[in-house]
Amino acid sequence: MTHTAGTFLFSLFFLCLASSVEYVESSQPASLAAEDISTNSNGPKQDSLFDDDPEDLFAEATEEVSLDSPERDVLLSDGPSPAITPITPPTSVITPLAKYTKCIFFPVIEEEEGGDSFDIHISVSDPEKVGEYMTSISLFKRNEFAVKRRFSDFLGLHSKLASKYLHIGYIVPPAPEKSIVGMTKVKVGKEDQSSNEFVEKRRSALERYLMRTVKHPILLKDPDVLQFLESSELPRAVSTQALSSAGLLRMVNKAADAVNKMTIKMNESDAWFEEKQQHFENLDVQLRKLHTSVESLVCHRKELSVNTAQFAKSAAMLGNSEDHTALSRALSQLAEVEEKIDQLHQDQANADFYLFSELLGDYVRLLTAVKGVFDHRMKTWQKWQDSQMLLQKKREAEAKLQFTNKPDKLQQAKDEIKELEGKVQQGERDFEQISKTIRKEVSRFEKERVKDFKTIIIKYLESLVQTQQQLIKYWEAFLPEAKAIS
Amino acid sequence: FKLGLDAAPRFIGFINVDLQTDAMLQVDISDALSERDKVKFTVHTKSTLPNFKQNEFSVVRQHEEFIWLHDSFVENEEYAGYIIPPAPPRPDFDASREKLQKLGEGEGSMTKEEFTKMKQELEAEYLAIFKKTVAMHEVFLCRVAAHPVLRKDLNFHVFLEYNQDLSVRGKNKKEKLEDFFKNVVKSADGVLVAGVKDVDDFFEHEKTFLLEYHNRVKDASAKSDRMIRSHKNAADDINRIASSLYTLGTQDSTDLCKFFLKVSELFEKTRKIEARIAADEDLKLADLLKYYLRESQAAKDLLYRRSRALVDYENANKALDKARAKNRDVLQAETSQQLCCHKFEKISESAKQELIDFKTRRVAAFRKNLVELAELELKHAKGNLQLLQGCLGILKGNT
Numbered sequence: 001m002t003h004t005a006g007t008f009l010f011s012l013f014f015l016c017l018a019s020s021v022e023y024v025e026s027s028q029p030a031s032l033a034a035e036d037i038s039t040n041s042n043g044p045k046q047d048s049l050f051d052d053d054p055e056d057l058f059a060e061a062t063e064e065v066s067l068d069s070p071e072r073d074v075l076l077s078d079g080p081s082p083a084i085t086p087i088t089p090p091t092s093v094i095t096p097l098a099k100y101t102k103c104i105f106f107p108v109i110e111e112e113e114g115g116d117s118f119d120i121h122i123s124v125s126d127p128e129k130v131g132e133y134m135t136s137i138s139l140f141k142r143n144e145f146a147v148k149r150r151f152s153d154f155l156g157l158h159s160k161l162a163s164k165y166l167h168i169g170y171i172v173p174p175a176p177e178k179s180i181v182g183m184t185k186v187k188v189g190k191e192d193q194s195s196n197e198f199v200e201k202r203r204s205a206l207e208r209y210l211m212r213t214v215k216h217p218i219l220l221k222d223p224d225v226l227q228f229l230e231s232s233e234l235p236r237a238v239s240t241q242a243l244s245s246a247g248l249l250r251m252v253n254k255a256a257d258a259v260n261k262m263t264i265k266m267n268e269s270d271a272w273f274e275e276k277q278q279h280f281e282n283l284d285v286q287l288r289k290l291h292t293s294v295e296s297l298v299c300h301r302k303e304l305s306v307n308t309a310q311f312a313k314s315a316a317m318l319g320n321s322e323d324h325t326a327l328s329r330a331l332s333q334l335a336e337v338e339e340k341i342d343q344l345h346q347d348q349a350n351a352d353f354y355l356f357s358e359l360l361g362d363y364v365r366l367l368t369a370v371k372g373v374f375d376h377r378m379k380t381w382q383k384w385q386d387s388q389m390l391l392q393k394k395r396e397a398e399a400k401l402q403f404t405n406k407p408d409k410l411q412q413a414k415d416e417i418k419e420l421e422g423k424v425q426q427g428e429r430d431f432e433q434i435s436k437t438i439r440k441e442v443s444r445f446e447k448e449r450v451k452d453f454k455t456i457i458i459k460y461l462e463s464l465v466q467t468q469q470q471l472i473k474y475w476e477a478f479l480p481e482a483k484a485i486s
Numbered sequence: 487f488k489l490g491l492d493a494a495p496r497f498i499g500f501i502n503v504d505l506q507t508d509a510m511l512q513v514d515i516s517d518a519l520s521e522r523d524k525v526k527f528t529v530h531t532k533s534t535l536p537n538f539k540q541n542e543f544s545v546v547r548q549h550e551e552f553i554w555l556h557d558s559f560v561e562n563e564e565y566a567g568y569i570i571p572p573a574p575p576r577p578d579f580d581a582s583r584e585k586l587q588k589l590g591e592g593e594g595s596m597t598k599e600e601f602t603k604m605k606q607e608l609e610a611e612y613l614a615i616f617k618k619t620v621a622m623h624e625v626f627l628c629r630v631a632a633h634p635v636l637r638k639d640l641n642f643h644v645f646l647e648y649n650q651d652l653s654v655r656g657k658n659k660k661e662k663l664e665d666f667f668k669n670v671v672k673s674a675d676g677v678l679v680a681g682v683k684d685v686d687d688f689f690e691h692e693k694t695f696l697l698e699y700h701n702r703v704k705d706a707s708a709k710s711d712r713m714i715r716s717h718k719n720a721a722d723d724i725n726r727i728a729s730s731l732y733t734l735g736t737q738d739s740t741d742l743c744k745f746f747l748k749v750s751e752l753f754e755k756t757r758k759i760e761a762r763i764a765a766d767e768d769l770k771l772a773d774l775l776k777y778y779l780r781e782s783q784a785a786k787d788l789l790y791r792r793s794r795a796l797v798d799y800e801n802a803n804k805a806l807d808k809a810r811a812k813n814r815d816v817l818q819a820e821t822s823q824q825l826c827c828h829k830f831e832k833i834s835e836s837a838k839q840e841l842i843d844f845k846t847r848r849v850a851a852f853r854k855n856l857v858e859l860a861e862l863e864l865k866h867a868k869g870n871l872q873l874l875q876g877c878l879g880i881l882k883g884n885t
Contacts, residue, residue, distance in 0.1 A: 282737055290730035297723035304716035311709040318702045323695050324849050330856060450740050454881070457749060461878050464756075468871040475863045482856040485849065 151178075153234050154206055160224045161213070166369070167376045168430075169437035171445055172219070173212035174365045176205035204354060208362060215448070266378050270435070276442055277374050284367045291360035298352045305345035312338035326485045333481040337474050344470050351463035359456045363449065370445060377434050384427030391420040510535055513631045513646065515624040516544065520616055524548055525577045527623055531646045538647055545649050549576055552623055554652065555630075558641045566791045566829075567836035568636065569844060571629035572780030574622040582612045600729060607725075614765060618773070625777070684796075686834070692841050693789055700782040707775035714772055717764040724757035745881065752877040756870055763866045770859040778848060785844055792837050795830040802826040 158175035165172050179198070214220045214229075228234065268274050312335045319331030398413040516530035530544045556573035559565050586608050593601055630636045645652070684690040728750045735746030802823040809819035 279739065283734075286730060286734045286737060290727065290734065293723055293726040293730055297720060297727065300716055300719040300723055304713065304720055307709065307713040307716050311706070311713045314702070314706040314709040318699075318706045321695070321698045321702050323691075323699075324845065327849050327852055330852070334856065446740055450742050453742055454745060457745070458878065458881055461749075461752075461874055461881070465871060465874045465878065468867050468874060471867040472864060472871065475860050475867065479857065479860040479864065482853065482860050485853040485856070 147230065147232060149228070149234065151202065151206070153228065154209065156234075157213075157224060157228045158209075161219060161222065164222070164224075165219070166372055167379075169373045169376060169434040169441060170216070170218060171366070171369050171373055171441045173209060173216070174369055175209055176202060204358065208358070212362075212366075216444075266381050272439070273374070273377070273435070277371075280367055280370055280374075284364065284371075287360055287364050287367070291357065291364055294352065294357045294360060298349055298357055301345055301349035301352055305342045305349060308338050308342035308345060312336070312342060330481050330485050333478055337478045340474050341471065344467055344474075348463065348467045351460060355456055355460040355463065359452065363452075366445075370442070373434075373438055373441065377431070377438055380427070380431045380434050384424065384431050387420060387423045387427045391417065391424050394420055511631045511637055513624075513627045515620050515627070518616070518620045520577075520579070525616075525619065527620065529627065529646060537643055543647060543649075545646065547645065547652075549574070549623070551645065551652050552626060555641055555645050556626070559630075559636065559639070560787075562639075565636065566795070567788070567833035567840070568633070569781070569784045569788050569840045571626055571633070571636075572777075572784050574619070574626045577616075577619040579612065579615060582608065582615055586612070603725070603729075684793075688838060689789070689792070689834070692785075696782060696786050696789060700779070700786060703775055703779045703782055707772065707779050710767070710772045710775055714764050714767050717760065717767065721757050721760035721764060724753050724760060728753035728757060748877060748881060752873060755873050759866050759870050759873075763863065766862040766866070767859065770855045770862065774851060774855045778851070781844065781848075785841060788837055788840060792830070792833045795826070795833050799823075799826040799830040 155175050155178070158172070161172045179202075213225060219225055315331055315338060316335035319328050319335060322328040322331055394413060394417050398410070398417060401410045401413055404410075510533060512532040514530050515527050517528035519526045519528075525548065527547050527549075528544050529547050530542075531538070532542050534541060553573055556570065559570045586605075589601070589604055589608060596604075630639075630642055636642065684693065731746045731750035731753065735743045735750055737743075738746060802819070802825075806816075806819040806823045809816045
C-alpha cells in the first residue's frame, strides 16, 4: 500500500550529560500479583513502524483527549494495571546543560530528598514527513541521543503512564490533543502557512509534554519513558488506534466511571483535601477564562497584522498617486513603516500564543489530571468502604451459619471472611498511600506551577518590551521624513 | 448629555493651517447637547462685519440645517467655480447606543467592577464620537468663513444669526428621488465629460490626478479604519486579561498572588495606552483620510461643473455657427454663446486657484498630521516601554 501522504516523525533529541547513568529496571510489584506487562515491553518489535496501512489515516484520529474528558479515568482496557512501586533514583548526578535549540520550555533542576539532582533537556525538532519506509537514526554522541517518534508514539506513552500511575495518585501530564482536521490537511500535502503553523504548534506541544513528563521524578525513571527516549524503534502504539476494540472498551469504561463518580459520597476526614479540591476548582475556572481572553488577543493581534499590511499597501498606492513630491515620498515611507509594523504584530501574536496562551492551555489540561487523582482517591476510599461493608455482611452471614449444621458452608464463610479482612486492610493501606502520594504530588505541582508561570510570563513581558523597542525605532526613523514635507 | 467644549481640542487644524483668526469673521461651536436622537450645536460667531446686528452672538443649529446650508451653496450657480466645503457627516451614535444598551441588558451576568469598567469605557467611546461630530461640523463652518466669497453668502449669515428654527425639514421622498436622478445623470455625464480631453494641460492633469487620488484615498480610509478597529479589539482583550489576572491574584495562595497582581496592574496601564494609540491613529490618520476623501470629491464636482460649462460653451458655439449659416436668430445665439463663454471662463479662472489652494491645504494638513501621528506613536511606545521595563524589574527582583 503506497501513498504519498504520511505522518510526521519528530526527532527527539535527548541530551543527558553524565559520566554514567544507571537506571534500575522496575522491580516486580510487591503487593499485587505480577501481571504480564507485555504492553510495556522493552524489546522493540521489528515490524510495521513505518507501514502505510489503510488505517494510517486515522492513526492519529483515535480517541480525542479533550479538555473535558476524564483523564482521571484509568485506561483499564489495556489490561489490569498493576501497582508498580516507583523505581529507586539513579545513582549518578547529571550536570545541567547550557543551551539548546528550539525548546521554549526550560527545565528546572530537581531536588530530590536524597540531594540527587539531575537535569534533562529535551528538544523536539525537525518534523519530517515520512512517506515510505524510512530508517530511523539514532545518534550517539557524547550521551546525546536522537530518535524519531511519531505523534501516536507520544500518545501511546501517555496512555501507558496514565494506566500505571494515575490511579495511585500521580499527576501524569496529559499529552497534546489530536486534531483530525489539522492532521488531514497536512496529510493531504498542503504546504501552506496554516499547515506549517499546525506542525509547529504540535511540535511545541510535544516538546512541552515531554519536558513535563521527565521533570516528574517518578515518571522519569519509568521504563516506558526511558524506552521512548532511547530506543531506536518503538513497538507501534496499537491501542491508540481508532475504532479498535481497546478504544471502544475505553469509551465504555469512561462512561461507566462518570456515572459512578456522581454517586460517591465521601466522608472527608482530612480538611486539606477538601480545601485543595476547592482551590483547584477555582483555579480551573479562572484559568479557562484567562485562556479565552488570551486566545482572543492572539486572534485580534493576527487580524491587526493583516489589516496593517493591507493599509501599508494602500498607503503606498496613495503615495504613488500624490503629485506633490515630498508628500508622495513621505507617504511611501509611511507605507514602509506600516509594513514593518505588521511583521512586528505577527511576531507578537506568536509570542502571545506560544508563551502565554499555550501555558494556560497546558495548565487547564493539567488541572484535569489533578482533579483526576482526587477522584481516584475517592474511588480508592469507596473500594475500601465496599470491602468493609462486604466483610460486615459476611460476618453477619457467618454468625447465622453458626446455628445451622452446615460445616462446609461455615468453613467457606470463614475463608471468605479471612480473604475479605485482607482486602479491607489492603484497601485501607491503598487509601492512605494514595492520600500521601497526592499530598506530595500537589506540593510538587504547586511549586512547578509557580515556577512555570513566573518564568514564562516574564519571558512574555520581555517579548512585549522588544516589540515596543522596535516600534520606537521605526517611528523615530519616520519622523524626520514627515517633517521634511514642505 | 451636555458638553462644555471650551477646553476641547480643536480638530480644525487639518483642513487649513493658515486659518488665522480673522477679525472680520470668527465662527466656532461653543457647546453641544446630545439628546435622544439629535444633536444640538451652539454656533457662536464673533464679527466686526456691518452685516450683523451685534458683534457677538450665538444660535442653536441641528445637523439638517448644516446640510441645508451646504446644499444651498451647491445649487448656487454663482459658486460653480469653487470647491464647496464638504458637508459634515451625520452624527451617528447608533453603534455606541446599541453597545450601551447591550451592556445594560447583560448587567446581571457580570461583576459590579466589570460592569462599571465597561460602562465607563462605553461612555468614553460615546464622548469621543460626540467630540468628533462636533469637530466635523465646526470644520465645515470654519472653511466657509475662511473662503473669500462664500463667507459673504446671505444664507450663511442667516444660518449664523437667525435665532429661530430655520424650519429646514429633511428632504421628502420626492426630493430624495430627484437628487437620485440628478446624481445618475451626473455620473453618466461624468463619464462622458471625463472622456473629453481638455485642451488646458493644467486641468487635464488635475482631472487624471483627482480621479485616481480620490479612489486611493477611499481605499486607504477604509483600510485605516479596519486597522484601527483591530487595535481597539486587542486593547479590549488586554483589559479582560488584566481583570482575570487580578482575580487570579486575589485567589492564589502561593507566591503567584503578588506576581499576578503586579502583572494585572501593568496590563491595566498598558491597555489604556493601547486604547489611546487607537484613538490617536483615528484622529490623525483615519479622520484625515476621511476628510480628504470628501474634499477630493468636492474638487471632482468642481471639475465636473467646469466640464459641463465647457460642453455648454461648445454647444453654444455650434448653435451660433448654425444660426449664422441659416442667418436666423443670430443675435440670440450670439448672446447665448457669450454667456456660456463668460460662465466657462469665470469658472476656469476660479477653479484653477481653488485647485492650487486645495493642494496647498492638503500638503499642509498631511504634514501636520503625519508629524503629530509619529510623535504620538513614539510617545505611547516609550510610555509602554517604561511601564513594561519597570514591572519586569520588580518581578525579576523578587524571583
